[in-house]
Amino acid sequence: MNKFIVQFSFFGLIAGLFLLGSCKREELDTETVSTTDNALCESEFLRIFPEANGIAIGEEGVQRVVPGFSVFSVCPNDSVNPADTLDGFPVTLFLDFGTGCVGNDGKTRKGMIRCIFMNPYDGADDTVNISLDNYYVNDIHYEGTVQVIRSTNSFTQTVSNGRCTKSGWEILWSSTRTCTWVSGQNTPSDPNDDIFEFTGNASGTNREGKTFDVTITSPLVRGKHCAYITKGTLDITPEGKKTRTVDFGNGACDNKATLTINGNTFQFNLQ
Numbered sequence: 001m002n003k004f005i006v007q008f009s010f011f012g013l014i015a016g017l018f019l020l021g022s023c024k025r026e027e028l029d030t031e032t033v034s035t036t037d038n039a040l041c042e043s044e045f046l047r048i049f050p051e052a053n054g055i056a057i058g059e060e061g062v063q064r065v066v067p068g069f070s071v072f073s074v075c076p077n078d079s080v081n082p083a084d085t086l087d088g089f090p091v092t093l094f095l096d097f098g099t100g101c102v103g104n105d106g107k108t109r110k111g112m113i114r115c116i117f118m119n120p121y122d123g124a125d126d127t128v129n130i131s132l133d134n135y136y137v138n139d140i141h142y143e144g145t146v147q148v149i150r151s152t153n154s155f156t157q158t159v160s161n162g163r164c165t166k167s168g169w170e171i172l173w174s175s176t177r178t179c180t181w182v183s184g185q186n187t188p189s190d191p192n193d194d195i196f197e198f199t200g201n202a203s204g205t206n207r208e209g210k211t212f213d214v215t216i217t218s219p220l221v222r223g224k225h226c227a228y229i230t231k232g233t234l235d236i237t238p239e240g241k242k243t244r245t246v247d248f249g250n251g252a253c254d255n256k257a258t259l260t261i262n263g264n265t266f267q268f269n270l271q
Helices: 010-020 022-027 033-056
Strands: 077-079 091-102 108-117 126-137 140-151 154-166 169-183 195-205 211-223 231-238 244-250 256-261 264-270
Touching (some): 033 091, 033 126, 033 140, 033 154, 033 211, 033 231, 140 169, 211 244
Antiparallel strands (some): 077 091, 091 108, 108 126, 126 140, 140 154, 154 169, 169 195, 211 231, 244 256, 256 264
């Protein structure tokens, strides 16, 4: 999902929790920072691989070492140094967002994503090592490495040493996910019909220095046709708190999701 940053109505959420728990104030749980911070980091790291995949399947010198078609893209500017292909693999694909580029999701990105393909990207087993070079999204600095191991239409994606920072705060985030390419494989010239499902776990430290763990309980569905995650559920357990659940809905392309804490459910908007 290109847009995966959660924007809570904190006053409404806290007021609702206060009324529901007024008889047992000592049990009141209004912690939403971990959910917000996980969403902020996960949104972009979840997006990076499908974006690279959509470009790589048609990039001359990446999928094959003989001429092929190229997927037209204005943002980012994708390129492979022709000299890099003369000696065979590995080959590096550069996704360059320049000093500022507004994507289809309305976010401004700048910097570069480097994708090193160890073998031809043609459906056989392959390893892709992705790094972020001075990469920003709406002035949030994203750092870390992403390794993707491909086996036909299934991928193992590992995010290591993820950091999402802005002036005054820092979020640490890592994950191991299985990504399944469920549709769009047969139309490589049209990446907009690609749909992916993600399962697996994540962990991090929120901006307040508290740790949290994340488990996807129903596959998260992300398609390039929609700016949001359209389906799936995940559980988040903040340090010292009970597990809460985020539900992204039944497949509709909208910005609605729900958060359930201690049996109390609240709707919020994805941003």
